[in-house]
Amino acid sequence: MVYNKTDKVKEKQQMRSKKIIKAAREILSEKNMEKVSIKSIAQKAGIATGTFYLYFTDKETLIDTVIQEIYNELLDQIKKERTKYTNNFDKLQATMKVCINLFLKEKNLARVLLFDFPQKNTVLNAKYTDIENDLIRLTKIDLDELLDQDLIPKQDTQVSATAFVGTFREVILSWISHGEPLESELSFQTLIEFNMRGIGRDF
Template structure:
């Protein structure tokens, strides 16, 4: 008779994978991508080293899974924050504030994801490009709606969205590389206002 996975077993497997990914986030943040070993992640997760290979074939796959989880967290935080925003201006503001808040809480891990690996591995670079693309699409929809309702002047929505995301991304990189601004959250207000003015919103 063929083995059928029960709901209880499935839940246990999901919980084990979640523990592995949570441990991996901590270890990658502490030791960087190259300094992290599967053995150390397993120790932190409280599982055997071989258990990780049941879920993920190597360290690269483990890191990719961690990155996916981080990026999905950013997207979900933005979606959650936007639900409580009224009007296009407030939605754009909520989007940026949510993204800044999500990244600001995990600086060391953000360094690993955005600085150490995104440019050195094509697969990780594609993950980052996908995130930025999804954010740009969201912003572009808001820009189009703002133009249609006369809130901002006519403009190329795709270029405007790319510029909007670009300023945000470069401030994040400056924060990670140079420590300026000292707090990403402190930069949220000025950055949001700069971008909104650039789109043509009135103060």
């Protein structure tokens, strides 16, 4: 006889899964990767360590879920901000501002997820590559539209999009690793304008 889960059971399981994910995010925002364990996550979530394995195979699977959740939140926020503009230049700048605000708001979590963990886990490193390629693809769409409108010089938009995302990522990582710049507003604007000039926009 097959046991069919009731809606109440499913809801309880979903709530517990979200609780585990929330606990992982909180711990990752506070501690170095080496100090994060399934036991600490389970304690934070208020469950037994054995219960953890009913929801996630291992710590890496949970971290993968956290990464995807953060990326989905980032995309949602980017889409929301971009709807305020019709100009592709403004849309690109809005995208960068959203990323800056998110990564600097949760610096330690960003450091763990962007730098520490990918270096130690090839599967998650591949995950980051997929996400980065997705951002490059979205940037290329904006650049292609700008090119069609003769608003930027003739260029290989795939190369430009790759450089655009890569430069932005490296500067963000530098801030995460070495601390937010003293003149943050000036530094943020400098990064944004540097990337915009790189695709051919004049200020």
